[in-house]
Amino acid sequence: MSVDTTIPKQIVELIKTEAWGPGSHLPAQMLADRLRVSRQPVNAALALLHEKGLLTRERNRGYFLAKPVTEPLSDVVSRLGLAESDLVTHTYFQIAEDLLKGELPQEFSEQLIKNRYGLTASQLNAVLSRIAREGWAERKPGYGWTFSAMLSTPDSLLQSYRLRLALEPAALLEPGYRLDPKVLEQCRATELHLLNNGIMSASTDELHDRGVRFHESLVEASGNAFFIDTIRRVNRVRRLLSYRSMKQRERYQEHCRQHLHILDLLERERNEEASAFMREHLLHTMKSLSKIKDILKSKG
Structure with a gap:
């Protein structure tokens, strides 16, 4: 039977990325926050992983990792029967x-x-x-x-970037801004992986989601709930045209280098410079998208 295995696969990937060992507690709310989804699909995913023997369940305590996840992600997904048809x-x-x-x-x-x-x-x-x-x-x-009536034209995608241009640089200047060092290192490791041949080997989903996680992680560090909610909403609805824009991936190497520079500035607490460079980064992306408008246009 074909079921939606996206969330279970993301949980397995998170277990591997975090190197969680047997006995690690997997609270549903923590996973929902990390994956930026509601608790309902996370609870269903945890139940599925429990059925498949990856997790144990303790009454009134929740789910725990039953065994180490050491194989390559593709092998784990295949073994658990999570590969989408x-x-x-x-x-x-x-x-x-x-x-x-x-x-x-x-x-x-x-x-x-x-x-x-x-x-x-x-x-x-x-x-x-x-x-x-x-x-x-x-x-x-x-x-x-x-x-959704939103984001069905190339201009819609550019409009979403203009919203991000107003929001993301400002988020980096919020009072009390703090990017957790562990999150920063995870973002850095992802960008380095992409530069090391990951751009061309990643699926369209993986490439989109890694970019989304980078930008949402930086906005979340602002602690401003209004900024966080807005960036999550715009990222959900821009997915369609984002997929089509990935038909030309050559521009992603420069994106990764720019992401790494922003991370370096934030690590040194040079937020004003990071904010200014985030603006340059988004403008650079908009310029790149304007060059591939023909790819984004309807062929009908």
């Missing part, structure tokens, strides 16, 4: 592409998606669950679904 992944991206081409109606039924893409009921559920969680479609009250 090729058809589900392909259909997810095909729906995104068809939506951007204007080939899907704004409002749609599950039957339309099931018939158009030849899905089983479980595959349909996996695809729509992922789309809904990522914020570019939602179930209507009563019957049917609707796609």
Whole structure:
């Protein structure tokens, strides 16, 4: 049966990244905060990982890691049966592409998606669950679904960057700004991995999510709940055009180097310089996107 395995896979990746050992407690709220999702999908993911033997569960205490996770992530995911089917992944991206081409109606039924893409009921559920969680479609009250009207044109993506241009540099100047050293090192390790051939080998999902985690981590260190909520919302709804922009990845090496420079400045508590350079970084990205507008445009 095809189920949405995104959150379970992210939890396994976090276990590996953090090098958590057997007996480590995995509180649902902590994981929800780290993965920037609600507790509901995290609780479902923990229950699934418990069923598969990776976790133990103690009454009134929660879930704990049952065994070490030492193999490569792809091997762990395969062993646990968490690899999303090729058809589900392909259909997810095909729906995104068809939506951007204007080939899907704004409002749609599950039957339309099931018939158009030849899905089983479980595959349909996996695809729509992922789309809904990522914020570019939602179930209507009563019957049917609707796609988000936001970010369906190249100009929309640039507008989202103008919002970020106003928000992210300001977040770095918030009183009491503090980027946890452990988070800083995780961000740095990710950027170095991408520069070491990771840019071309990463999936579209991985590349998008790593960029999102970098920028959200820096904004979260501001402690300003309004900034944090806004950056999370804009990142959820810009995903569609972000995917299409990744068809040309050559620009990402410079992005990684710029990210590393911002981290170096923040580590030395030179926040004013980091803020100014964050503005330059976002302007550089907007300039890059303007050069690939043809990729972002609907082909329909």
